Amino acid sequence: MTKKTPSGLDPWNALRVHTDARIGLGRVGDGLPTERLLEFQMAHARARDSVHMPFDANSVRAKLGVLDYPILDVHSAAPDRATYLQRPDLGRLLDDASFDSLAQHKQNYDVAFILADGLSARATQDHGAETLSMILDQLGDSWSVAPITLATQSRVGLGDEIGSALGAKMTVMLIGERPGLSSADSLGAYLTWGPKRGQSNADRNCVSNIRPAGLTPKKAAEKIAYLMIEARKLGLSGVALKDNSSSTLLIDG
Amino acid sequence: MQTAAPFSFERFTFPDLKSLLAKASPLRSGDVLAGLAAASDEERVAARFALADVPLKRFLSEVLVAYEDDDVTRMIIDDHDMDAFAPVSSLTVGDFRNWLLSDEATPEVLKNLAPGLTPEMVAAVSKLMRNQDLISVAKKCHVVTAFRNTVGLPGHLSVRLQPNHPTDDPAGVAASILDGLMHGSGDAVIGINPATDSPEAMIDLLKLIDEVRERIDIPTQSCVLSHVTTAIDVMARNAPVDLVFQSIAGTQKANESFGITQSMLAEAEDAAKGLKRGTIGNNVMYFETGQGAALSADAHEGIDQQTVETRAYAVARKYSPLLVNTVVGFIGPEYLFDGKQITRAGLEDHFCGKLLGVPMGCDVCYTNHAEADQDDMDNLLTLLGVAGCNFVIGVPGADDIMLNYQSTSFHDAMYLRSVLGLKPAPEFAAWLSKMDILDQYGRTRPQLDGQAAQNLLAWSGAA
Numbered sequence: 273m274t275k276k277t278p279s280g281l282d283p284w285n286a287l288r289v290h291t292d293a294r295i296g297l298g299r300v301g302d303g304l305p306t307e308r309l310l311e312f313q314m315a316h317a318r319a320r321d322s323v324h325m326p327f328d329a330n331s332v333r334a335k336l337g338v339l340d341y342p343i344l345d346v347h348s349a350a351p352d353r354a355t356y357l358q359r360p361d362l363g364r365l366l367d368d369a370s371f372d373s374l375a376q377h378k379q380n381y382d383v384a385f386i387l388a389d390g391l392s393a394r395a396t397q398d399h400g401a402e403t404l405s406m407i408l409d410q411l412g413d414s415w416s417v418a419p420i421t422l423a424t425q426s427r428v429g430l431g432d433e434i435g436s437a438l439g440a441k442m443t444v445m446l447i448g449e450r451p452g453l454s455s456a457d458s459l460g461a462y463l464t465w466g467p468k469r470g471q472s473n474a475d476r477n478c479v480s481n482i483r484p485a486g487l488t489p490k491k492a493a494e495k496i497a498y499l500m501i502e503a504r505k506l507g508l509s510g511v512a513l514k515d516n517s518s519s520t521l522l523i524d525g
Numbered sequence: 526m527q528t529a530a531p532f533s534f535e536r537f538t539f540p541d542l543k544s545l546l547a548k549a550s551p552l553r554s555g556d557v558l559a560g561l562a563a564a565s566d567e568e569r570v571a572a573r574f575a576l577a578d579v580p581l582k583r584f585l586s587e588v589l590v591a592y593e594d595d596d597v598t599r600m601i602i603d604d605h606d607m608d609a610f611a612p613v614s615s616l617t618v619g620d621f622r623n624w625l626l627s628d629e630a631t632p633e634v635l636k637n638l639a640p641g642l643t644p645e646m647v648a649a650v651s652k653l654m655r656n657q658d659l660i661s662v663a664k665k666c667h668v669v670t671a672f673r674n675t676v677g678l679p680g681h682l683s684v685r686l687q688p689n690h691p692t693d694d695p696a697g698v699a700a701s702i703l704d705g706l707m708h709g710s711g712d713a714v715i716g717i718n719p720a721t722d723s724p725e726a727m728i729d730l731l732k733l734i735d736e737v738r739e740r741i742d743i744p745t746q747s748c749v750l751s752h753v754t755t756a757i758d759v760m761a762r763n764a765p766v767d768l769v770f771q772s773i774a775g776t777q778k779a780n781e782s783f784g785i786t787q788s789m790l791a792e793a794e795d796a797a798k799g800l801k802r803g804t805i806g807n808n809v810m811y812f813e814t815g816q817g818a819a820l821s822a823d824a825h826e827g828i829d830q831q832t833v834e835t836r837a838y839a840v841a842r843k844y845s846p847l848l849v850n851t852v853v854g855f856i857g858p859e860y861l862f863d864g865k866q867i868t869r870a871g872l873e874d875h876f877c878g879k880l881l882g883v884p885m886g887c888d889v890c891y892t893n894h895a896e897a898d899q900d901d902m903d904n905l906l907t908l909l910g911v912a913g914c915n916f917v918i919g920v921p922g923a924d925d926i927m928l929n930y931q932s933t934s935f936h937d938a939m940y941l942r943s944v945l946g947l948k949p950a951p952e953f954a955a956w957l958s959k960m961d962i963l964d965q966y967g968r969t970r971p972q973l974d975g976q977a978a979q980n981l982l983a984w985s986g987a988a
Binding site (some may be wrong): 287288292299301302303304313316320322323358360391456 | 936982
């Protein structure tokens with residue numbers, strides 16, 4: 273940083289190597305220098321856009337085209353984003369049409385994969401298909417896989433409805449996490465054994481912060497596949513299934 | 526307990542006090558989510574008319590959760606001070622609002638009244654008040670506490686320095702502490718939310734803060750915001766605990782969901798007092814609350830979000846805290862949808878806490894899925910400064926990289942002190958002057974190339 277700043281940033285600038293926190297910003301009077309102010313606004317704008325961007329299920333469908341699985345679109349009972357944000361209960365229920373369409377595919381599957389918008393459609397659009405295909409690569413051929421569902425206005429709990437409607441023993445939901453100021457594209461994976469309505473979050477395993485600058489999709493896929501294999505072996509998920517990844521629930525289930 | 530005729534106004538009736546309070550509450554998404562909100566604006570105001578006629582005494586005979594089922598109710602009823610209540614005991618809720626705004630309600634009168642008020646009385650009157658009423662009455666309530674400095678004096682504003690780091694990295698935490706101190710923050714507490722709630726992690730962080738505090742003789746206190754049981758554990762191992770932290774809520778069931786009981790809080794307070802680390806006072810507890818916490822734990826007992834929040838302050842009051850912090854926008858838009866709802870809630874919480882005699886501060890904050898931005902935070906921050914809020918939060922650049930939400934920054938606190946002429950805690954202000962952080966006019970204008978700054982940097986490099 274050779275740029276002259278009003279308050280003399282240099283003595284503090286060295287400290288920025290220790291943390292991503294916004295330290296050493298300099299100041300103008302009591303306020304922030306213009307560039308710092310705008311940097312913050314840009315980070316917030318990206319995070320908000322991620323929350324409000326409509327889920328483009330077709331773009332995800334196109335990316336999934338190379339995989340040889342049927343793909344179904346489902347929608348929660350929250351009709352729009354404003355309702356979704358205020359009524360998490362509706363985001364955990366399927367609308368009637370979605371329930372009917374899933375019921376037509378009901379069989380005895382090992383796993384149902386769900387790609388869901390959650391609180392960041394951008395995360396799912398950018399990293400969902402890639403992460404899923406890497407998981408499938410890890411799993412091998414011994415799994416019967418349900419049609420892949422693309423879920424709009426979805427909370428984590430919607431996976432329970434989807435999994436039980438399809439008749440899957442296990443669900444793996446890849447869902448956009450609540451965006452932080454510097455992580456607008458972070459994907460979370462939730463693994464649930466024996467999905468049914470009203471499942472507690474303590475019965476799930478979570479792998480979070482999946483994004484190129486966080487836990488890379490490749491590393492995440494290894495972790496998720498490992499958990500899936502263990503869950504199938506033990507016939508359970510949740511706290512009893514050892515998970516070495518961070519289990520911070522960034523999504524309000 | 527008692528069954529009485531339903532409350533009514535014009536064509537609206539309300540079966541009990543609990544539903545009357547809920548319907549009278551200003552609109553917020555959490556009450557809608559819980560199915561407790563008024564169905565129309567007209568019903569909401571009708572409920573306020575009916576509430577205005579309720580005698581304050583009624584709140585002592587009709588409780589919101591049964592006495593035998595809930596230890597918060599028992600605390601409220603058992604600790605109520607009838608003598609202190611006397612000056613307002615014949616008033617209705619509507620009269621009470623008028624009285625609070627009147628010249629009769631001086632700071633001294635309000636201070637003496639506090640033990641005579643229950644949270645439900647205070648929540649009730651807040652529902653009849655405009656934002657300006659909440660501000661002007663709160664400004665008359667002075668709640669002063671002390672440990673190594675004095676927090677809450679009129680004309681002063683303290684700041685919690687919140688140097689969180691996603692992995693508790695000592696150098697990262699130290700860098701944020703340094704940045705905050707150089708901006709005049711940290712007089713309420715240097716308080717870290719640890720990424721890991723373990724005794725070892727807590728002890729490491731406590732030692733880190735204690736070292737800098739002693740090395741450069743900072744008149745402030747530290748806190749690592751671990752669970753109260755972790756704090757009790759590390760105090761037994763002689764860790765340098767100044768303040769004990771705990772999140773609390775307004776029902777027994779909600780507190781159980783936090784894994785706490787009243788006896789744990791009492792034990793922690795005794796243990797921390799026993800360490801005798803305070804130099805000028807012995808308020809050793811730091812509590813956090815926030816509207817929506819009880820509902821999110823499915824433990825609200827059918828009480829509206831604002832009233833059940835106020836009941837948490839009765840819990841806080843019992844343990845003589847140094848600081849109580851309502852984390853007002855953290856919980857998300859399903860409880861407080863937008864800047865308007867967050868602003869109202871922040872002013873309500875501050876008012877209700879202060880009237881009950883609780884040393885209220887506020888984490889003016891929001892998440893990225895709420896309809897709010899920095900302008901909303903500026904507005905609430907400024908309003909709380911006018912209302913005499915004891916402290917606010919200082920996070921580097923307002924961006925908490927561990928908890929993933931936006932709070933207020935060191936710069937925001939500088940702005941607020943500057944535009945309203947508010948000073949840091951007196952003992953801390955003296956230290957800031959000594960360190961060349963405050964200039965001769967009391968402004969925060971750190972001399973970054975001076976000896977004091979170099980001393981701080983040297984410590985930080987060693988951490």
